Amino acid sequence: MLRPWWIGMLVFALAVAAVFAWLGQWQLGRAIDTDPPPPGATEQVRPITDVVAPGAYLPEPLVGQQVSVAGHFVRGDFLVVSSRFNDGQEGYWVTGQLRVDPSATVPEPTSLAVALGWSADRAAADAAAVALDARAGDPVQLTGRLISDEGPVRPPVGAPATEMTRMSPAALLGWWHDAGGLNVYRPYLVAGGGAGADTGADLPHGLVAIDSPAPAEGSNVNWLNIFYAVEWAIFAGFAFYMWYRLARDAWEKEVEALEEAAAAR
Incomplete structure (x- = not known):
């Protein structure tokens, strides 16, 4: 040695x-984490522009953050996502493409995928999508919980090509209209997510607010x-x-x- x-x-x-x-x-x-978010930070409603930029991933501490956003829904883009659970019951979400109002930090055009409501019945969900489509274009101010993209998956065997079982803005983008040169938020918004929150839009008959509790406080x-x-x-x-x-x-x-x-x- x-x-x-x-x-x-x-x-x-x-x-x-x-x-x-x-x-x-x-x-x-x-x-x-020497600078963890304070308890209950996700329940303080913040403008979406203060939380995440279009095309950016949602940082882990901000998953479930309550945000506000203004815009209008695009006609023809109210789509149904299946295999969604509300209070343990399986059903369907009705989703829409919200064209966000432009600002200094949000270029035009920019869209956000929004889950508006839940139904246990597919026919009721389809009817609600038609009713919402009739009101598309009206200005809305939404408040809800921001959730990370679940990622697209193939439709189940034997299901139609339009069947979606994951809430994925990337998958929804493939079916949206007027998508040329469109900027898209990677996370999606659960409208009215949180206790006592308001969707900012009246839900048609057959839809109920989506149950979206506050995320559990994690360890630092x-x-x-x-x-x-x-x-x-x-x-x-x-x-x-x-x-x-x-x-x-x-x-x-x-x-x-x-x-x-x-x-x-």
Whole structure:
């Protein structure tokens, strides 16, 4: 171990361990949120422009944030999404394309997918979509809960090509009209989401407000990142063990060779 080669290998092991230790420290620093949102922050209604920009992903602390947004619904774009549960009962959501009023931070045209109401019956949901379409174009001011895109999936086997079982703005965009050059928010809005909230629009007969409770208050400690930090510490120790193991193997081979040479005399 005192030979130049193995001293050089020890220096290399020290360098590798130092890199692993730095990665562990970096991971540990990310494990604890030193500036968590205050309790109940998601229930304070904020303008959507203060929460997320069109095309941007919704940050984790803001999932479920109550927001307000103004605009008008586009005619012909009230679509039904199936396999939606309300108080444990399966049913359907009626959704619409809200063309957001332009502002300094919202370019024109920009749209937001909105889940307006729930029905246990598909026929009632389709009828509500027709009734809402008749009122499309009127200015509305919506308040609701902002939720991350669930991601598009293929329709179930045997179902029509228009069948949607996930609330995905990306999937809805494929069926929307007047979508050329359109900016789209990645998350969607559950209109009226939250206790005592108002959708900002009267629901047609057959629809009820979507149950969207406040998100659970999360811990400011990310245990997965702590686990990764421990892993990096183990890797740093393993670098020293590898140096010791290789040096010991080389020493044992030399001792074995000397013993064989002495036995052959």
